[in-house]
Amino acid sequence: MGAELARAVGRRAFGRSPAAYAAARPPYPAAVYRLLRRRCGLGPGTRTFEIGAGTGLATRELLRAGAEPLIAVEPDPRLAGFLARELGGSSGALRIVRAPFEGARLPPGRFDLGVAATMFHWLSEEQALRKVARLLRPGGWWACWWNVFGDPAGRAPIHRALGPVFAKLPRGPSSGAGRGPPPALDRTSREAALRVTGSFDRISSRVLRWSLELDPDRAVGLYATFAPISTLPSGRRRAALAEVRRVVREELGGRTTLPMRTPVYTARRS
Numbered sequence: 001m002g003a004e005l006a007r008a009v010g011r012r013a014f015g016r017s018p019a020a021y022a023a024a025r026p027p028y029p030a031a032v033y034r035l036l037r038r039r040c041g042l043g044p045g046t047r048t049f050e051i052g053a054g055t056g057l058a059t060r061e062l063l064r065a066g067a068e069p070l071i072a073v074e075p076d077p078r079l080a081g082f083l084a085r086e087l088g089g090s091s092g093a094l095r096i097v098r099a100p101f102e103g104a105r106l107p108p109g110r111f112d113l114g115v116a117a118t119m120f121h122w123l124s125e126e127q128a129l130r131k132v133a134r135l136l137r138p139g140g141w142w143a144c145w146w147n148v149f150g151d152p153a154g155r156a157p158i159h160r161a162l163g164p165v166f167a168k169l170p171r172g173p174s175s176g177a178g179r180g181p182p183p184a185l186d187r188t189s190r191e192a193a194l195r196v197t198g199s200f201d202r203i204s205s206r207v208l209r210w211s212l213e214l215d216p217d218r219a220v221g222l223y224a225t226f227a228p229i230s231t232l233p234s235g236r237r238r239a240a241l242a243e244v245r246r247v248v249r250e251e252l253g254g255r256t257t258l259p260m261r262t263p264v265y266t267a268r269r270s
Helices: 007-011 018-024 030-040 059-065 077-087 125-135 157-166 187-196 216-223 234-251
Strands: 048-051 070-073 094-097 111-117 136-145 200-214 256-269
Touching (some): 030 200, 048 125, 059 070, 111 125, 200 216
Parallel strands (some): 048 070, 111 136
């Protein structure tokens, strides 16, 4: 495995083809939004900010649930433009802030809910959580979740088959280091980080388990959105994706099941 990608890479790693990214990434389980409604009070008029909204995978569901105003913070201008075209830009309930979260100017102490979906590993956790706490009103809620693709132990057939490909690629921060679980699934560390701020109570986490069926086309589309591949020079990226296609078609019989986990962390601003 190559060197780890710098966190700042995440600001530009996913905007090369926003429409392809939006089509390839699976939605989050409906249980995520049920949890937000039941535990975090998501509903009509919930003043919400979303960090790293991307192509709006979670944004759509937050708007559908009634979040208003919803401030979507997105640093990549290509993704922010796609989000504006798809969901209406700065009109109505949605406002898009084109900036990294670290530098985004948002009103402190005004929000009922803050969220981040499959992106918080691209930020300095301690610094970002302290800003989250400043933005939430007392009694407001923070929710952070990820779609984790595959078995963390690497036992899924597609992981074993693609091991030689990824061994040559840079490692994204979502992978973590050493032999421990990826950061998204390290519940002890994620909950501890919330406690260390001294700003949250009612800290909780749960992990949703499901699966994703992949044929060669869907596998190529999905893996093209992963930072270790999307950040490669064009020639190397095409070669890596060609190998993904070959592996699924020839070694895995044209179809494979990718086990999925969606860990969800929630905490109340004390």
